[in-house]
Amino acid sequence: MLKRFSLSVLLLLGLTGMFAAERLVTIHSRYLNLPIVEEGPQCKLMFRQGDELVTWCRIRLAREGEKPAYWMYYDVQAYRGEKLLLDYEGEASCLENITQSDEWVGQETVYTEAYRPQFHFSTRRGWINDPNGLLYYDGEYHLFYQHNPFGVEWGNLNWGHAVSRDLVHWTELPEALQMDETGEMYSGSAVVDYENVSGLGSKERPAMLAFYTLQGQHGQVQCLAYSLDKGRTWTKYGKNPIVDTAMKGGTWHNRDPKVFWYAPGKHWVMVLHEKDGHSIYNSTNLLDWTWTSHTPGFWECPELFELPVDGDSARTKWVMSGASGTYMIGTFDGKRFTPETGKYYYATGYLYAPQTFNNVPAADGRRIQVSWASIRHAGMPFTGMMLLPVELKLVTAKDGIRLTALPVKEVEQLLTPVLKADSLTMDEANEKLKHVATDGKGLCVKATIRLTHPTNAGLELDGNRILDYDLNFNRINGMPYSPDDFTSLRLSFDMYIDRNSIEAFFDGGRYSFTNDRKAAAGDRLLKFWSLEELAVEKLEVFTVDSIW
Ligand code: FRU
Numbered sequence: 001m002l003k004r005f006s007l008s009v010l011l012l013l014g015l016t017g018m019f020a021a022e023r024l025v026t027i028h029s030r031y032l033n034l035p036i037v038e039e040g041p042q043c044k045l046m047f048r049q050g051d052e053l054v055t056w057c058r059i060r061l062a063r064e065g066e067k068p069a070y071w072m073y074y075d076v077q078a079y080r081g082e083k084l085l086l087d088y089e090g091e092a093s094c095l096e097n098i099t100q101s102d103e104w105v106g107q108e109t110v111y112t113e114a115y116r117p118q119f120h121f122s123t124r125r126g127w128i129n130d131p132n133g134l135l136y137y138d139g140e141y142h143l144f145y146q147h148n149p150f151g152v153e154w155g156n157l158n159w160g161h162a163v164s165r166d167l168v169h170w171t172e173l174p175e176a177l178q179m180d181e182t183g184e185m186y187s188g189s190a191v192v193d194y195e196n197v198s199g200l201g202s203k204e205r206p207a208m209l210a211f212y213t214l215q216g217q218h219g220q221v222q223c224l225a226y227s228l229d230k231g232r233t234w235t236k237y238g239k240n241p242i243v244d245t246a247m248k249g250g251t252w253h254n255r256d257p258k259v260f261w262y263a264p265g266k267h268w269v270m271v272l273h274e275k276d277g278h279s280i281y282n283s284t285n286l287l288d289w290t291w292t293s294h295t296p297g298f299w300e301c302p303e304l305f306e307l308p309v310d311g312d313s314a315r316t317k318w319v320m321s322g323a324s325g326t327y328m329i330g331t332f333d334g335k336r337f338t339p340e341t342g343k344y345y346y347a348t349g350y351l352y353a354p355q356t357f358n359n360v361p362a363a364d365g366r367r368i369q370v371s372w373a374s375i376r377h378a379g380m381p382f383t384g385m386m387l388l389p390v391e392l393k394l395v396t397a398k399d400g401i402r403l404t405a406l407p408v409k410e411v412e413q414l415l416t417p418v419l420k421a422d423s424l425t426m427d428e429a430n431e432k433l434k435h436v437a438t439d440g441k442g443l444c445v446k447a448t449i450r451l452t453h454p455t456n457a458g459l460e461l462d463g464n465r466i467l468d469y470d471l472n473f474n475r476i477n478g479m480p481y482s483p484d485d486f487t488s489l490r491l492s493f494d495m496y497i498d499r500n501s502i503e504a505f506f507d508g509g510r511y512s513f514t515n516d517r518k519a520a521a522g523d524r525l526l527k528f529w530s531l532e533e534l535a536v537e538k539l540e541v542f543t544v545d546s547i548w
Pocket residue numbers: 129130146157186187188213255256300301323353
């Protein structure tokens with residue numbers, strides 16, 4: 001239980017130069033609006049109700065006379081008509097600037113802000129990192145994510161929550177898991193307990209279970225929370241932690257449980273990052289877990305899933321990956337992953353912490369992945385975004401079986417064609433591209449180019465080189481890449497250009513990257529460039545609608 005300060009202690013602390021303040025608020029509106037400054041002390045703010053600590057954070061509240069850089073909000077709908085005590089280890093004047101309203105500050109202009117990603121998910125306010133608990137259930141895709149609702153930098157980690165019916169248009173909901181007196185809610189996954197093996201729901205009303213890492217005072221342990229109302233409200237399991245990994249192996253780094261159903265063995269599997277790799281645990285009731293094996297060589301955010309090779313469901317392989325998306329291909333018997341390959345990559349740039357959806361209907365059968373991109377949006381009250389959802393496949397490539405990733409088909413609904421042409425010279429293509437506005441909506445360019453000399457060629461946007469394919473060195477934008485048919489001199493790509501990001505997929509998804517979109521450095525034009533002549537065999541340009 002956190003300590004409460006008496007008036008005399010307060011006075012004493014005041015005299016010794018430290019601060020502490022309290023404000024009792026009767027909640028009459030939906031939101032508390034919190035004025036934030038970018039610099040200055042970050043102090044602990046606790047929200048209490050009676051003896052209970054509702055949640056807490058470290059926050060830079062604006063002091064008397066300070067102009068807020070932006071406002072964050074805290075949803076207090078559940079406390080209407082009740083009293084909340086704001087207990088702050090900072091200056092008292094900060095608490096006076098907190099206001100109550102049924103609207104949060106900035107709500108009327110949300111999603112139209114200058115640097116708001118237009119077709120990538122981002123949070124209304126705050127910082128986001130890893131996607132968590134990706135789950136399809138009853139017509140909804142659930143996207144939970146690491147969320148700091150109290151600032152634009154990493155910290156105060158809650159599970160934020162958004163839902164979508166088509167993987168493209170998202171509605172942000174109130175926080176799913178909030179920080180509590182035990183610590184922060186780090187990454188994890190979610191499942192639906194249809195058979196009620198956990199006893200936390202019922203067969204008629206199956207519980208949604210979220211497995212998260214508690215970043216506590218003594219290390220990282222694995223915990224469980226459950227929801228009986230499709231993820232809208234959550235209860236933390238009374239006997240947490242369910243896997244006590246605190247300082248296991250002498251390390252702090254034991255986290256990010258990914259849980260899934262292993263049908264052949266009729267049991268649940270947890271892949272957990274532990275120290276120097278990913279461990280496997282088994283369970284039949286989702287509460288008691290037994291360690292079964294460990295694969296070294298991966299760092300945080302474990303994933304493990306099965307995919308058909310070349311679409312042949314009689315021939316499958318398992319893929320294990322870590323936070324960078326680098327992966328090994330192998331076999332899995334429910335207890336042990338046996339790698340059969342080295343570690344490969346299919347993406348570079350911003351992609352981080354990829355996770356795939358659980359519970360996608362068998363009739364759909366897709367392995368759908370969302371990753372985080374730590375892209376900053378200059379001057380905006382939000383940081384980071386999710387990359388486009390992609391479908392993963394295993395294909396036989398020139399050097400063996402490899403993973404491919406391409407945007408899910410649902411993304412197509414956002415595209416409106418503005419240009420389509422075949423068999424162009426570079427000059428002809430650039431002439432046509434002059435009519436494409438680059439300062440309006442998002443853009444998607446789908447093209448196949450053929451170099452006449454194995455040197456460099458690519459694309460420019462607003463005077464910045466955004467694609468540099470170097471066939472001399474076998475590189476795309478500096479990263480090694482060699483196409484499957486290395487004699488064709490061809491490269492095909494689908495490139496998605498949003499306000500602050502460029503996400504590109506090459507040769508059917510064999511490789512992709514995400515970069516920042518830089519400020520215009522020249523004419524607002526999209527154009528091909530090449531050291532020698534370049535054939536543009538196929539060119540399609542689309543505008544991309546906003547998802548908001
Ligand atoms: C990856 C990660 C996870 C951790 C989370 C905390 O980005 O470091 O390992 O659970 O972020 O926000």
